[in-house]
Amino acid sequence: MEAQKIFKRYEYKYMLTLEQLAALRELMEQYMIADAFGRSTICNLYFDTPQYLLIRRSIENHVYKEKIRLRTYGQATPDTTAFIELKKKYKKVVYKRRISARYEDAMQYLCQRADVIPHSQICSELNYALSLYKEIQPVMYLSYEREAFYGKEDHELRITFDQNILWRTEDLNLTSPVYGRALLQPGQVLTEIKIGHAMPLWLNHFLTEHHIYRTSFSKYGTAYKTLLMEAGTTKRRCIGCNVTPIFIGSEEQNYIGGEMPSSI
Numbered sequence: 297m298e299a300q301k302i303f304k305r306y307e308y309k310y311m312l313t314l315e316q317l318a319a320l321r322e323l324m325e326q327y328m329i330a331d332a333f334g335r336s337t338i339c340n341l342y343f344d345t346p347q348y349l350l351i352r353r354s355i356e357n358h359v360y361k362e363k364i365r366l367r368t369y370g371q372a373t374p375d376t377t378a379f380i381e382l383k384k385k386y387k388k389v390v391y392k393r394r395i396s397a398r399y400e401d402a403m404q405y406l407c408q409r410a411d412v413i414p415h416s417q418i419c420s421e422l423n424y425a426l427s428l429y430k431e432i433q434p435v436m437y438l439s440y441e442r443e444a445f446y447g448k449e450d451h452e453l454r455i456t457f458d459q460n461i462l463w464r465t466e467d468l469n470l471t472s473p474v475y476g477r478a479l480l481q482p483g484q485v486l487t488e489i490k491i492g493h494a495m496p497l498w499l500n501h502f503l504t505e506h507h508i509y510r511t512s513f514s515k516y517g518t519a520y521k522t523l524l525m526e527a528g529t530t531k532r533r534c535i536g537c538n539v540t541p542i543f544i545g546s547e548e549q550n551y552i553g554g555e556m557p558s559s560i
Contacts, residue, residue, distance in 0.1 A: 305452065305490050307390045309513050312485040316506055317457060320487075323502055324445060328455060331444035333369055339470045341366045342436045342516050343406060345429050355517045360386050363516065364425060364432065366402055372470040374400035380413070382422055390490075393418045399470060407433065434468040437476060438515050440486075452492030457485050463519040479518060486513060 312320070343364040344350045354361040362384045368376050378399040384391045395418050397405070404410035409426065413419050426432060440461040447453035462476030480486065489495065503509075 304389065304391050305492050306388065308489045308491075308495075308510050310487045310489070310503070310508050311511050311513065312457075312487050312508065314483050314485065316508060317485045317487075319506065320502060321457075323498070324455065327448055327496070327498060328445040328453075329448055331446055331454075333442075333444060335441065335443045336369045337371075337439060337474060338442050339368050339371065339439045339474060340437070341434045341468060341470055342438060343432045344435045345431050346433070348435065348520060349429065351514075351516055351520045354514060355521070360384070362425065364406075364422075364429075366399075366406060366434075366470065368399060368470050371472070371474060372399040374398065374471070376470075378402040378470070380406065380422060382418075382425055393421055395419060395422070436463060436465055436516060436519060437468055437470075437472075438463045438479075438519065439474050439476065440515070447496075450492075450496070452490075453496065454488075454490040456488045456490075458488070458515075459485050461486065461515060463515070465523070479515060486515075 342351075343366070350361075350363055354363065362382065365381050365383070367379045367381060370376075372378060376399045377396050379394050379396050380402050382393040384393075395413065395416065397413055401410075401412040405413045406426070413422075438461065440458040443457045445455045459480070461479040462474065463479055464476035489499065
């Protein structure tokens with residue numbers, strides 16, 4: 297299956313047990329095919345401002361939210377193909393733009409704004425995002441073991457299973473070994489169902505029969521909330537700044553670093 301550069305779809309997340317995973321995989325044999333990458337280790341660098349503006353907007357449930365990340369499949373070398381991704385979500389619809397480049401070039405582009413990426417519409421959108429968030433920088437490493445599948449008849453249907461999700465805020469380089477702190481509990485599997493339209497009946501019936509319900513789970517967002525809790529809400533301090541933060545799960549939400557940008 298040819299790699300896409302532009303995506304528009306709905307994405308739904310579920311937390312499965314290992315038993316539920318085994319049952320779903322058995323059923324999927326009738327309807328799904330393994331992705332070209334098969335089972336792989338996905339390594340990501342998430343980019344944000346020093347005040348974590350992008351992820352704060354995301355967990356505050358704004359109508360419009362976006363993330364910028366750099367992805368490789370496995371530990372990178374300078375010449376590894378990397379994917380620069382701009383992921384937007386507007387009114388529950390996910391729009392993703394992705395371009396590929398050498399890892400070393402991608403890092404120079406994102407961190408130093410070097411003109412090393414071929415010009416395109418997607419590159420123009422990335423340039424705009426980088427100019428909007430001028431202080432953007434790598435802030436978190438996230439990796440996970442993923443199995444990916446797509447529909448035999450409906451290629452817009454994709455299901456992914458993520459396990460061994462690890463994160464760290466030091467050694468922010470995809471050429472470094474895969475390591476970090478576990479994000480999930482033992483036996484948990486984060487499952488994402490990605491569709492372009494309606495969910496197929498066979499899949500809907502399986503989820504209903506096994507009492508599997510949607511969950512709101514952001515890998516980057518969950519790790520960021522962990523950072524906030526560990527920083528100590530008793531100190532009322534935010535990661536990356538010296539002013540009062542938002543308080544997760546509270547009505548008190550003070551913005552950091554002045555006014556938030558208006559919706560795009």
